[in-house]
Amino acid sequence: MVTSSVVPTYDTMSYDQKARVAFMRFGLGPKYGWRERLGTRDIRQACLDELNLRTHLIPDTQVTVKGNDGVNHALTYDACGICATNLSSRPFLPSQAIAAERAARHVKYTEPEIGFVERLVLFWNNHFSILGGPTTGHMERSVIRANVLGNFSDMLKGVIGHAAMVVYLNNDRSVGPNSTFAQRMAATYKDYSQTYNENLAREILELHTLGLNGGYTQTDIISFAKILTGWTIYVGYVPPTGQYFFDPTRHEPGTFRILNRDYGPTNPGQDQGNKVLEDLAAHPATAQHIAYKLLRHFVTDTPDQASVNALAKTFSDNLGNLPKVYEKLLSLPEAWTQPMNRIRQPYHWLVSANRALGNTAADARRDAGNYSVFLGHLDQELWGRVTPDGYPDDNYYWLNGNALRLRKNIAGRLVACSLTGSPLRHEPTALAGDLFGTELSPGTAAAIEDLVNKRADQRLWPHATMLLLSSPEMLRW
Amino acid sequence: MGISAGLCTWAMMPRSSFAAGEEERLLVVVLRGGMDGLHVVPPAADPNYVRLRRTLALDPSTLNPLQDGLYLHPSMKNFYANYQSKDAAVVHAIAPPLRIRSHFDCQYNMESGLPGGNIRSSKSGWMNRLLQVLPAGDAVKVSALQVGPTPMILAGQAPTFSWSPDAWPTGDGFDAWLQDLYDHSDQEFADLLRSGIAINKLAKQPANGEAVLNLAFYGAGKLLAAPNGPRIATLSIVGWDSHTNEMQGLPKLLKGLDDALGDFRRGLGETAWRNTVVVCVSEFGRTVFDNGRDGTDHGVGTVSLLCGGAVNGGVHGEGPRLDTLVDNRDLVALNDTRALFKGILQDHLGVPRKLLDTKIFPDSADVTPIGNLIKSASARNAAQGASAVGGSSRRRRIVPPSTSGGSGSSPS
Numbered sequence: 025m026v027t028s029s030v031v032p033t034y035d036t037m038s039y040d041q042k043a044r045v046a047f048m049r050f051g052l053g054p055k056y057g058w059r060e061r062l063g064t065r066d067i068r069q070a071c072l073d074e075l076n077l078r079t080h081l082i083p084d085t086q087v088t089v090k091g092n093d094g095v096n097h098a099l100t101y102d103a104c105g106i107c108a109t110n111l112s113s114r115p116f117l118p119s120q121a122i123a124a125e126r127a128a129r130h131v132k133y134t135e136p137e138i139g140f141v142e143r144l145v146l147f148w149n150n151h152f153s154i155l156g157g158p159t160t161g162h163m164e165r166s167v168i169r170a171n172v173l174g175n176f177s178d179m180l181k182g183v184i185g186h187a188a189m190v191v192y193l194n195n196d197r198s199v200g201p202n203s204t205f206a207q208r209m210a211a212t213y214k215d216y217s218q219t220y221n222e223n224l225a226r227e228i229l230e231l232h233t234l235g236l237n238g239g240y241t242q243t244d245i246i247s248f249a250k251i252l253t254g255w256t257i258y259v260g261y262v263p264p265t266g267q268y269f270f271d272p273t274r275h276e277p278g279t280f281r282i283l284n285r286d287y288g289p290t291n292p293g294q295d296q297g298n299k300v301l302e303d304l305a306a307h308p309a310t311a312q313h314i315a316y317k318l319l320r321h322f323v324t325d326t327p328d329q330a331s332v333n334a335l336a337k338t339f340s341d342n343l344g345n346l347p348k349v350y351e352k353l354l355s356l357p358e359a360w361t362q363p364m365n366r367i368r369q370p371y372h373w374l375v376s377a378n379r380a381l382g383n384t385a386a387d388a389r390r391d392a393g394n395y396s397v398f399l400g401h402l403d404q405e406l407w408g409r410v411t412p413d414g415y416p417d418d419n420y421y422w423l424n425g426n427a428l429r430l431r432k433n434i435a436g437r438l439v440a441c442s443l444t445g446s447p448l449r450h451e452p453t454a455l456a457g458d459l460f461g462t463e464l465s466p467g468t469a470a471a472i473e474d475l476v477n478k479r480a481d482q483r484l485w486p487h488a489t490m491l492l493l494s495s496p497e498m499l500r501w
Numbered sequence: 502m503g504i505s506a507g508l509c510t511w512a513m514m515p516r517s518s519f520a521a522g523e524e525e526r527l528l529v530v531v532l533r534g535g536m537d538g539l540h541v542v543p544p545a546a547d548p549n550y551v552r553l554r555r556t557l558a559l560d561p562s563t564l565n566p567l568q569d570g571l572y573l574h575p576s577m578k579n580f581y582a583n584y585q586s587k588d589a590a591v592v593h594a595i596a597p598p599l600r601i602r603s604h605f606d607c608q609y610n611m612e613s614g615l616p617g618g619n620i621r622s623s624k625s626g627w628m629n630r631l632l633q634v635l636p637a638g639d640a641v642k643v644s645a646l647q648v649g650p651t652p653m654i655l656a657g658q659a660p661t662f663s664w665s666p667d668a669w670p671t672g673d674g675f676d677a678w679l680q681d682l683y684d685h686s687d688q689e690f691a692d693l694l695r696s697g698i699a700i701n702k703l704a705k706q707p708a709n710g711e712a713v714l715n716l717a718f719y720g721a722g723k724l725l726a727a728p729n730g731p732r733i734a735t736l737s738i739v740g741w742d743s744h745t746n747e748m749q750g751l752p753k754l755l756k757g758l759d760d761a762l763g764d765f766r767r768g769l770g771e772t773a774w775r776n777t778v779v780v781c782v783s784e785f786g787r788t789v790f791d792n793g794r795d796g797t798d799h800g801v802g803t804v805s806l807l808c809g810g811a812v813n814g815g816v817h818g819e820g821p822r823l824d825t826l827v828d829n830r831d832l833v834a835l836n837d838t839r840a841l842f843k844g845i846l847q848d849h850l851g852v853p854r855k856l857l858d859t860k861i862f863p864d865s866a867d868v869t870p871i872g873n874l875i876k877s878a879s880a881r882n883a884a885q886g887a888s889a890v891g892g893s894s895r896r897r898r899i900v901p902p903s904t905s906g907g908s909g910s911s912p913s
Binding site for chain 1: 604605663665671676685689
């Protein structure tokens with residue numbers, strides 16, 4: 025094979041090459057017939073055009089759980105809060121809420137052509153990683169989806185000011201030692217010793233905004249923790265129990281300094297913490313951190329510092345306007361020309377396998393429980409990460425012999441699941457050709473074709489389809 | 502041939518004599534959720550026991566006696582049999598140094614091997630740092646195995662490999678087709694798939710409706726026994742967070758663990774078992790009192806369980822003590838999990854104290870390894886026969902490997 029001496033650029037790449045990058049790097053994987061639907065549109069523009077469709081929102085009414093009262097409950101904040109409060113009268117359990125939310129995502133993924141916005145939602149889910157609880161899915165819908173095409177500062181404030189994060193990082197129990205609540209408790213209980221909890225403050229600085237080397241100190245963490253006292257949830261028997269609220273009686277009074285700025289009584293109550301979040305969102309270290317993470321996830325394990333700087337500059341210049349940042353990301357040459365040499369992460373791969381099979385919303389609803397089992401084995405279930413640092417993007421974490429073996433086994437299961445809904449929708453060589461066009465390697469094409477031709481009937485079509493789902497074309501990005 | 506290759510692999514570490522083909526194995530089982538140590542190894546002879554445990558107090562006549570007023574829950578039959586042959590031990594009143602009753606903070610602390618103080622600054626687990634100090638031999642030989650996704654305890658730069666049991670084999674025919682596809686279109690995938698399938702074949706047994714847990718432990722045993730397999734492994738079991746339904750639920754979990762340990766031994770085989778240590782730990786214990794909902798809430802001190810042919814049977818470490826509690830609710834942790842791990846690494850794997858105090862468990866010079874956890878070489882060799890000899894509690898002698906170590910089989 026002759027290697028070209030010309031460095032590829034977006035403009036010199038073939039249509040099929042660009043499409044493969046768009047679908048695998050920035051999308052949810054191709055669906056049969058994508059060429060007809062995309063027409064001759066520029067691929068990069070087609071990704072950006074998806075930012076203008078408001079089709080990523082999932083209202084409460086679209087996620088329901090059948091309770092033990094026989095009623096279909098929509099997952100409103102009220103309903104999730106009751107579930108979270110552990111009341112024996114609650115109509116459904118947290119595990120049911122989480123399962124319903126996860127299933128609703130699989131249904132959603134059948135819809136977009138490319139899926140750029142869904143991939144961005146997944147990115148922010150992982151950035152603000154939470155171990156699944158009854159309000160986690162609600163937070164994603166009401167905050168992340170609501171702000172993914174908006175502003176980072178708004179997303180940050182919304183995430184922190186939601187029950188899901190506050191409970192996950194134990195801030196609901198955080199109490200200012202000099203707050204009126206603490207003073208009252210100390211007067212009543214001899215051994216009362218509850219104090220502020222550092223977890224939320226630390227993770228906001230380390231993971232969500234500035235990053236580990238962002239220049240904050242332990243003193244800053246403590247100051248921030250005190251500012252965040254009072255960011256808690258209602259406790260009670262009826263809504264809004266389990267929902268976020270600011271409790272002034274738990275709030276530590278005073279003025280606190282973070283990174284050489286004072287936050288005091290001029291920002292009363294929750295405003296004090298919000299002001300800190302706004303300032304963190306506007307901090308240059310945050311722009312660098314977010315830029316780095318975006319490149320690390322979407323493009324390469326080793327991003328070019330110049331590209332990180334360029335993306336960070338766009339973030340800062342536009343005051344955290346996220347669509348501008350996404351546009352800049354797609355304008356970077358390496359977003360398209362970077363070789364596809366990492367293994368696609370399990371969740372994306374599973375979703376793209378289902379799209380390649382042509383699964384419908386009904387298939388997704390029927391098999392969501394199975395997908396959950398498979399994703400558990402692959403170690404990337406949505407909201408399944410125990411620690412707040414989220415799933416790693418490092419290739420070495422995902423690529424090993426056991427992982428490949430599991431992918432091929434699960435490819436078999438995905439085909440089997442799909443077959444319970446309908447026979448194979450496409451002959452395997454036609455499917456492979458449609459999805460990848462000239463990007464389909466001779467080795468993969470030959471293997472699929474050989475299997476299809478081995479028998480005069482269609483008995484080996486499922487196996488040929490499994491080969492396609494396990495192929496480097498489906499597994500590399 | 503095998504024995505001299507083994508020697509080169511371990512050249513930097515002091516070794517004791519051992520029979521041909523054998524090397525020390527270590528399995529660390531992380532019991533996630535906070536196991537109620539007082540229910541697994543009840544101090545039922547303590548005068549405070551019944552009053553404090555309330556509805557969770559167990560009747561000693563239903564329990565298997567260990568020593569020093571400690572008993573073992575009857576669900577753990579294999580473990581008790583091991584105990585009676587001096588192949589099992591407990592260290593009670595133990596916890597990692599961070600004692601804040603939080604699942605992921607305390608698990609992180611236990612797995613990262615850091616001191617107390619809630620700083621999650623480590624990017625690696627102590628088992629990975631252990632790997633980093635073991636000299637590299639054959640790539641797989643010193644590598645460690647995690648069953649299931651990479652846990653913190655094994656995360657880090659030193660390469661490890663993973664295996665997990667699953668019930669969805671695609672069959673040798675399909676595997677060959679896919680291998681052929683990769684051979685023609687992606688060399689990296691081709692190599693990895695080949696090794697992934699080979700490792701799985703090593704681990705798997707014909708499925709007889711075994712639960713995933715049993716398959717996992719059996720498979721881990723087979724892999725640790727394999728001549729070119731790993732020597733260090735970790736497995737996790739979740740579900741120990743017994744806020745409710747403890748009287749009915751915990752015994753089932755204990756039986757599950759007990760059966761799994763039996764499966765591990767079967768996979769390992771008796772020869773390798775002789776040089777194996779299994780240690781089971783949990784991130785914290787539970788409240789001494791029941792919580793009014795037939796369960797217990799998060800606590801501090803719990804029990805750790807050790808079994809294996811290399812284990813010096815009995816009760817080690819301090820405590821437990823019920824005369825004083827943490828915050829009037831929890832078992833005081835008199836032992837640090839780092840001391841337990843250090844004792845095993847030092848006496849079983851021969852890791853020098855200096856490395857234990859600095860690299861593997863940073864800033865832990867003040868944490869003394871628990872002694873007497875490991876049978877001496879002579880006690881191990883003597884135990885080869887049908888009856889076990891009470892192991893000498895002195896430390897393992899370090900002798901040059903060419904000395905005959907007893908009635909071991911000759912090198913092949």
